[in-house]
Amino acid sequence: MHPPRSSTRMEREARTVALMIRRFCRDCHQGRDSLCNDCQALLAYAHRRLRHCPFQEHKTTCGNCPRHCYAPGQRRKIQEVMRYAGPRMLLSHPLLAIAHLIDGLRKPRPKR
């Protein structure tokens, strides 16, 4: 297992998904800043998928990716999180949200 290559691109992606899951869990699950077990597992899963992503710094955002690397159950959960937290990110973290939108315009190509 290797950590994401030190690209701001991948760090930003990891940070964005963590923020979204935290927001979702706080508002919809338990009202606290710590994650519930489910969301903790989901975040660990998302970060694991990022580490194994074949596109790495050339990746688009997961929502726009042609390759569906999530297992169906986790995919359903992350979609729920994105639907809820995505629009709210624009208010709480506008720069990160806009960077995420721009990242989503990339055409993914596998790293060499």
Ligand SMILES: [Zn+2]
């Ligand atoms: Zn939760």
